[in-house]
Amino acid sequence: MLEIKKNNGIYIHIPFCRNKCDYCNFYSIPIDDAGIVESYVETLLKEIDYISELHGKVEADTVYFGGGTPSILKPGQAEKILNHISNRFILGANSEITLEMNPDDLLPEKLEGFTGAGINRIVLGVQSLDIDMRNKIGRRGKTVSSSGFDLFFNHKGFTRCIDIIAGLPDQSGEQMLKDLETVTAYRPEHISLYLLSVDEGTPLGARFHPDERFENMQADLWGRAMEFLAEKGYIHYEISNYALPGFESKHNSKYWDFTPYFGLGAGAHSYVDGKRYSNRMQAAEYIRSGEFLYEYDTRDSDSIIVEFLMTSLRRMKGFSGEEFSAVTGKALPEAIISKLDSLKNEGMIEINDGKYYLSKKGLYLADSIIYQLAEDYL
Numbered sequence: 001m002l003e004i005k006k007n008n009g010i011y012i013h014i015p016f017c018r019n020k021c022d023y024c025n026f027y028s029i030p031i032d033d034a035g036i037v038e039s040y041v042e043t044l045l046k047e048i049d050y051i052s053e054l055h056g057k058v059e060a061d062t063v064y065f066g067g068g069t070p071s072i073l074k075p076g077q078a079e080k081i082l083n084h085i086s087n088r089f090i091l092g093a094n095s096e097i098t099l100e101m102n103p104d105d106l107l108p109e110k111l112e113g114f115t116g117a118g119i120n121r122i123v124l125g126v127q128s129l130d131i132d133m134r135n136k137i138g139r140r141g142k143t144v145s146s147s148g149f150d151l152f153f154n155h156k157g158f159t160r161c162i163d164i165i166a167g168l169p170d171q172s173g174e175q176m177l178k179d180l181e182t183v184t185a186y187r188p189e190h191i192s193l194y195l196l197s198v199d200e201g202t203p204l205g206a207r208f209h210p211d212e213r214f215e216n217m218q219a220d221l222w223g224r225a226m227e228f229l230a231e232k233g234y235i236h237y238e239i240s241n242y243a244l245p246g247f248e249s250k251h252n253s254k255y256w257d258f259t260p261y262f263g264l265g266a267g268a269h270s271y272v273d274g275k276r277y278s279n280r281m282q283a284a285e286y287i288r289s290g291e292f293l294y295e296y297d298t299r300d301s302d303s304i305i306v307e308f309l310m311t312s313l314r315r316m317k318g319f320s321g322e323e324f325s326a327v328t329g330k331a332l333p334e335a336i337i338s339k340l341d342s343l344k345n346e347g348m349i350e351i352n353d354g355k356y357y358l359s360k361k362g363l364y365l366a367d368s369i370i371y372q373l374a375e376d377y378l
Contacts, residue, residue, distance in 0.1 A: 006059040008253040010085060012044065013116030013268040014282050018104065022138020022203040023196065027267035029283060039287045040265075041077045045084045047264050047270045050292050052088035054270075058262075059090040062251035064098045065119075071105035075113025082118045096121055096250045098161075104141045106148050108155075112233040116156040121249075123161040123192070125150055129179045133168045137196065138204055151340040155185045156216075159247060161190035166225055167218035168196050169208055176221050177228060184232045189247035193225055194240050226360070239314045239358075239366060256315050258327050270294070302377040304328050309336075309374045313366060318350075318357025338375050 014332050016031040031037065039275050052058075063085060065078065078099065085091055098121040099114055106124065126144050128134050134143065135187065144152075153160055166176050181304065195218050198205050226236060234242035238256060241249065255271075263270040267285035269278045277294040279286070299307070308327050312319035321332040341355050344347040348362035349367055362369055371378075 006061075007259060007261065008060040008087065008089075009064065009251050010060050010063040010272075011251075011263040011268055012065045012081060013262055013263065013265035014040075014065060014067040014073060015266055016072050016352065017067065017102075018072070019140035021140050023198065023205075025197070025199040025202055026068070031072070036075070036283070036287070037072065039045060040283060041073070041081060043287050044264055046080055046086050046293050048081075048088050051262055051264070057088065057090050058263075059092070061084075061092045062096045062098070062254065062261075063091070064079075064251040065293070066100055069105070070099050071101040071114075072142060073112065075110060075117050078119065079116060079117035079358075084134075085248075085251065093138075096100070097248070098123060100125060100163075100365060101316075102141055103144045103148060106131040106144065108151060111155045113152070113212075115359065119158060121161060122152075123163055123190075125163045126179075126183065127165045127180060128168065130171075130172055130175055133175065136169045136208075137165070143167045144357075149182075149186055160188045161187075161192070161249075162188045163192045163194070164195050165196050167221050169214070171217070171221065173221055173224050175325065180225065184229070184234075187244070190241070190243045190249065191229065192241050193229070196221060222364050226363075232269070237316050239316075239363060244313040256311050280345055301319055301328065301330065305330070305333075305377045306374040310370050312369075313356075313358055313370055313372055314355060318355045320354045320356070335376060336373055343369060343372070 013027075015028050016037060017028045018030065020030055021030060058240045063082065065073070070078075082097065097119050100123045101110075101114075102125055112124075127139055128137075128340055129143055131143065143150065164179060164183065165371070167178075198208055198210050199317065212220050220245075229242045230236065233244065235245060236242050236249075237248050238252075241252070243249070253259075253260075258271070260269060260272050261283075262272060263278070264277060266283040267280045269276065276297040276299065278297075279292065280295050281289065281293070305328050308324060310318070324330075324332045340351070344351055345360055348365065350357055352358045358369065
């Protein structure tokens with residue numbers, strides 16, 4: 001049996017949604033049959049058994065229900081999954097248990113049911129409060145109303161998190177700040193602020209083609225959002241994530257810190273014992289198959305270096321040479337150190353106490369900077 005760190009994460013992928021948004025590039029499928037959800041949950045329980053047979057009673061301290069639309073689950077289904085995890089894993093008493101919630105599911109009975117099932121962190125997918133902006137990006141479902149916010153923030157027993165998308169087509173700084181002003185007035189403990197990504201193969205990508213003007217607009221809004229959230233007391237701890245002190249996401253931090261996590265469900269990814277693997281099955285095949293077949297990534301030393309740079313520079317705390325060596329098994333190459341020094345002179349990278357991290361100027365250009373550092377290993 002492999003030796004696995006104690007603070008593992010567990011990711012549960014719920015790939016179902018009521019309607020797929022035009023910008024969405026994740027694996028999710030619209031659903032019109034509630035019966036398939038119950039069948040999927042039963043298969044998840046079998047996969048939990050299977051992982052337990054492979055690794056024994058592994059200790060974990062985070063569980064994350066992602067999707068898709070995990071809040072499409074009935075609270076009883078979420079409780080069944082969590083109870084099964086508790087029976088097969090060693091789940092700490094203070095574990096972080098997160099569920100992503102669509103505004104369509106923002107109902108008193110669902111909040112009561114999910115928190116009663118053990119969910120102690122809920123991420124509400126606000127995305128945008130502006131009807132015109134929502135229409136431009138093809139955001140499905142209802143907008144969160146003031147009564148919806150009141151319900152969400154008055155309910156006790158969980159950490160309140162908000163997801164917002166900024167840098168939408170023709171969005172003004174005033175429109176974005178209005179959304180942030182509304183949200184921060186309720187003092188959510190955590191805010192994820194993502195810049196809109198327009199991906200090929202999506203309906204939005206077919207009708208909207210970003211140009212330099214759009215990219216400049218996104219950069220401007222990005223900077224204004226960072227300043228606004230800092231003034232409101234939020235700590236910027238990862239490129240797209242802000243939290244009040246002590247409320248950073250423990251689960252998501254595992255992805256950036258190379259901490260092991262088990263991904264369960266169709267389309268889920270895992271990182272265990274230094275190896276990445278995924279379940280490539282579609283939901284119907286996952287339910288029907290009766291077995292769990294994982295596809296392992298073939299990762300050479302160069303790809304590990306690229307992955308480390310891509311992941312570690314997302315964190316505001318950056319990385320040290322020691323952390324690089326611990327993950328890659330190699331000393332930080334002189335060629336990369338030289339590039340980091342050059343980027344520092346350009347104001348893109350800052351170096352402090354042996355840590356390399358993106359400057360405020362470098363944050364928006366993160367993809368370009370990471371490419372410069374990693375290009376010799378691609």
